[in-house]
Every structure is written in C-alpha cells, then in structure tokens.
Amino acid sequence: MHHVVLERWSRGASFLHARDARVKVLVLLTYLVALATTTPITPTAVAGYAALVAAASVAARLPLGGVALRAAAVLPFAGTFALFSVLAGDGARAVSLVSKSYLSAAAVLTLAGTTPLPKLVRGLESLGVPRFLTLVIQFLHRYLFVISEQAQHMRLAALARGGGRLRLTHAAGAAATLFGRSYARAEGIHGAMLARGFHGRMELLAEARLGPADVLFLLAGVAAATALRVAVGAAA
Amino acid sequence: MNGQPIIEIRGLRYRYDTGTLALDGVDFQLFPGETVALLGPNGSGKTTFALHLNGLLRGEGFLSVCGLAMENQNLAEIRRKVGLVFQDSDEQLFMPSVLEDVAFGPLSAGRTAEEAREIALAALDQAGMRYAADKAPYHLSAGEKKRVAVAGVLAMNPEVLVLDEPTTFLDPPAQRDLVALLARLEQSKVLITHDAGLARALASRAVFFERGKIAADGPVEEVVERFHWDAAPPTVPAAAQT
Numbered sequence: 384m385h386h387v388v389l390e391r392w393s394r395g396a397s398f399l400h401a402r403d404a405r406v407k408v409l410v411l412l413t414y415l416v417a418l419a420t421t422t423p424i425t426p427t428a429v430a431g432y433a434a435l436v437a438a439a440s441v442a443a444r445l446p447l448g449g450v451a452l453r454a455a456a457v458l459p460f461a462g463t464f465a466l467f468s469v470l471a472g473d474g475a476r477a478v479s480l481v482s483k484s485y486l487s488a489a490a491v492l493t494l495a496g497t498t499p500l501p502k503l504v505r506g507l508e509s510l511g512v513p514r515f516l517t518l519v520i521q522f523l524h525r526y527l528f529v530i531s532e533q534a535q536h537m538r539l540a541a542l543a544r545g546g547g548r549l550r551l552t553h554a555a556g557a558a559a560t561l562f563g564r565s566y567a568r569a570e571g572i573h574g575a576m577l578a579r580g581f582h583g584r585m586e587l588l589a590e591a592r593l594g595p596a597d598v599l600f601l602l603a604g605v606a607a608a609t610a611l612r613v614a615v616g617a618a619a
Numbered sequence: 620m621n622g623q624p625i626i627e628i629r630g631l632r633y634r635y636d637t638g639t640l641a642l643d644g645v646d647f648q649l650f651p652g653e654t655v656a657l658l659g660p661n662g663s664g665k666t667t668f669a670l671h672l673n674g675l676l677r678g679e680g681f682l683s684v685c686g687l688a689m690e691n692q693n694l695a696e697i698r699r700k701v702g703l704v705f706q707d708s709d710e711q712l713f714m715p716s717v718l719e720d721v722a723f724g725p726l727s728a729g730r731t732a733e734e735a736r737e738i739a740l741a742a743l744d745q746a747g748m749r750y751a752a753d754k755a756p757y758h759l760s761a762g763e764k765k766r767v768a769v770a771g772v773l774a775m776n777p778e779v780l781v782l783d784e785p786t787t788f789l790d791p792p793a794q795r796d797l798v799a800l801l802a803r804l805e806q807s808k809v810l811i812t813h814d815a816g817l818a819r820a821l822a823s824r825a826v827f828f829e830r831g832k833i834a835a836d837g838p839v840e841e842v843v844e845r846f847h848w849d850a851a852p853p854t855v856p857a858a859a860q861t
Contacts, residue, residue: 580727
C-alpha cells in the first residue's frame with residue numbers, strides 16, 4: 384500500500400528528513416508555481432524540473448524508482464484530460480498536462496516521503512492552512528491504514544476459504560462489508576483518541592524550531608526553482 | 620469500604636441506535652484502591668458499561684467520577700481520571716512511535732513537550748517498555764502493544780483504570796507479565812474479563828452482567844461458583860469418540 388510505504392520513508396534520517404516541515408512546504412510551493420507557470424513546457428524544461436525532484440529524492444535517500452512509480456498514480460487522471468486535448472487537436476497541451484501532473488506528484492511524494500504526517504500537518508497549520516482541512520488530512524491518513532488493514536484481513540479470509548480472484552458479483556458485497564468494518568474500526572480508534580483527551584489537535588513532542596540549516600535549505604530550494612523557471616522561460 | 624466511592628452509578632440505561640437495550644438500570648460503586656472484575660456472557664453489556672465510565676457513551680441515569688457528575692463541562696477531567704485500556708491495542712496505538720503515543724495524553728492535557736516526554740518515559744519504565752520508546756507500535760508483539768497501551772493510560776495519571784479483556788491475544792508468558800504489571804499498579808481498577816483465573820488474581824469483588832443488568836455483586840469466588848464461570852477443561856462427548 385502506498386501510504387504504508389510513505390509512512391516508512393517519512394521516518395528516515397537524511398538531511399531532508401531533518402528539515403523543518405514549513406521550509407519544505409514553502410520550497411515545494413515555489414517548485415509547483417515555477418512548474419505550473421512554465422508555458423510552453425519544453426523537453427529541456429521537463430528534464431530540468433525532473434532533475435530537481437530526482438536530486439531531492441536522492442538527497443533524502445528515497446528509492447528513485449519507487450518515487451517514479453508511485454507518482455504514476457496521477458497518470459490515469461492526467462491522461463484522461465490529455466486525451467481530450469489530443470482529440471481537440473492540442474497536442475502541446477496534452478504533453479504539458481501529463482508532464483506537469485507527473486512532476487508535481489513526484490515533488491509532493493518527496494515531501495510526504497521525508498516528513499512524518501503529524502509534523503507535516505503542524506507545518507501546514509503554522510503556515511495558515513485552516514484547522515478543519517488539517518484535521519481531515521490527519522483522519523484520512525489514519526483511516527487509510529484502517530481500510531487497507533481491513534481489506535487485507537478480508538482478502539486472507541477469502542483465500543483461506545478457497546476464494547481466488549474476486550468476481551464482480553462479489554465485489555459490491557465485499558466493498559460494503561469493507562466499509563462497515565472500517566467504519567466500526569474507525570469509531571473504535573476515534574473513541575481511543577477521545578479517551579486520552581484528544582481535542583482536535585495533534586500535539587507533538589518536539590516543537591519545530593527553525594535552524595540555520597533550515598533557512599539555508601529554504602534559500603537554496605527557492606533559488607534553484609526560481610533560477611530554473613527563469614532559465615527555461617528565457618530559453619523558450 | 621474506604622470512604623466515598625470513586626465511581627458511583629445509579630439507574631444507568633443505554634440503548635444503541637439499532638434499538639438494542641444494552642444497559643437496563645445498572646447500579647454500581649467502585650471504592651478507592653479496589654479492583655472489581657466484570658464477568659458475564661458476550662453481549663451482556665460489560666463493554667458498553669465500561670465506555671460509560673469515561674463518557675465515551677452517555678446513557679440515562681446518574682454517574683459520577685471522583686465527585687464529578689458526568690456532564691459536558693466535567694468530561695475532560697473525567698477522561699483524565701479514568702484511563703481506558705481497550706481490548707484491541709491496535710485501536711489504541713495511533714501515533715508513529717511508542718514514545719509519541721504514550722506522550723499523546725499528557726500533550727493533549729496541555730503539558731509542555733519536555734514534561735510530556737518525561738512523563739511518557741516514566742510511564743514506559745513503569746510498564747517495562749522503555750526499550751521500545753523509538754519503535755513503531757505496529758512492530759511490537761501483542762504483549763508489548765498491550766503494555767504500551769497501559770503505559771499510554773498511566774501517563775495520564777488516572778485514578779481508575781478500566782481494562783477491557785486485557786489478556787486477549789496474549790500468550791501465557793505475556794499474560795503473566797501483564798498480570799504482574801497490573802498487580803503492581805495502585806489505582807482502582809475495573810477489569811472486564813471472561814477469565815475467572817484473572818479475576819481471582821487481581822480482583823477482590825466481581826460483578827456479573829446478564830442482559831444489561833447486574834445479576835450478582837460479591838466476592839469473586841462466590842460469583843464464579845454461582846454462575847459456573849470457571850472454564851471447564853475441553854472434553855469430547857463419548858458419542859463423538861469413535
């Protein structure tokens with residue numbers, strides 16, 4: 384499951400893992416804005432932006448292949464819209480849609496793979512993201528584990544009783560059961576959180592403090608993304 | 620008993636949304652330092668009752684904890700005073716590391732990060748789990764998870780511990796370790812269990828639940844005998860032995 388792998392990645396110990404979440408979010412935002420505003424996007428620009436993400440992944444000791452593979456999760460969505468563009472005779476827009484979506488997903492994955500979720504959420508909150516949104520992110524993340532765990536239990540139970548490939552007729556029933564079981568489990572977890580005083584905010588043991596390395600990383604990250612944007616803009 | 624009850628309940632009734640009447644007029648008292656075992660068949664209302672003790676469920680009737688009536692303004696304080704250890708540790712452990720999980724309660728109660736870390740480490744020491752402080756909870760054995768769950772509750776410095784089937788999923792050595800840990804803790808305890816041996820080891824009093832009511836309340840041995848609640852050794856009927 385993607386989120387289990389991301390959780391494992393995020394608990395690494397590289398230079399990037401140690402950086403303050405707020406700084407990483409700001410660098411990511413700069414990168415995304417630079418990428419989104421690069422129009423038209425040339426193969427050189429794609430290569431430049433891809434090199435930046437790859438450099439970050441390597442610095443974070445994340446598996447490059449793993450990041451590349453997981454970023455492909457956006458392709459079915461981006462591909463659908465790209466297909467419409469191709470049909471409308473706008474091939475350049477199709478290339479732009481697919482490449483930008485894919486590179487954005489890879490960059491977001493690099494952030495998520497180097498920042499444990501509680502820290503990421505606190506970083507987002509201190510950058511002004513509304514509490515309601517960060518709460519939704521926290522619960523979504525926690526319950527993704529619940530749903531995947533329940534799905535694995537059901538799969539094992541089916542295999543143990545000789546079930547093989549899931550037939551379409553069974554899929555709807557299985558989905559309903561999965562929802563019911565996940566809901567009950569999620570209620571249990573929510574109860575356990577309330578029982579220990581949860582009041583809508585995940586407090587952290589280590590309060591984030593900006594250090595010189597964080598400031599340096601911020602300056603270097605923003606400068607790299609901006610320089611690349613200017614360079615590919617000038618070349619185009 | 621020693622003075623005023625630490626938990627007092629009168630006429631507690633609770634009906635689930637499905638229409639099932641889970642508690643039908645329960646009266647109960649728990650005194651300081653006392654350990655009470657809740658026995659009874661599956662579905663008799665024991666867990667529903669336990670969830671009322673720190674306000675996760677709210678039924679009709681009177682309920683007070685340490686002199687605080689079960690009302691919205693007292694809920695946070697009551698949840699600090701009554702520590703609930705869930706049957707399934709995987710529901711209880713939700714933070715990325717053991718230390719962060721145990722520190723969750725003190726942090727939520729407004730302690731500083733430094734205080735919460737010290738409290739969490741002390742609770743892990745008490746539960747014999749300090750060595751696992753930096754591990755992810757899902758990498759622990761069932762016995763270790765249960766001890767971390769107990770540590771997470773101890774970190775809130777509760778006056779009452781409510782333990783729902785604490786030995787479920789544990790192998791015999793882990794059960795022995797947990798019983799030794801629980802026996803060392805001075806808090807009053809409410810212990811939900813099907814295991815008469817566990818009730819004998821930890822509790823002085825037993826309450827027997829039947830169809831949402833308390834059918835008996837007295838010394839563990841008397842209650843166990845009256846309801847034949849000792850697990851019989853497995854036997855195969857003669858007719859089946861061919």
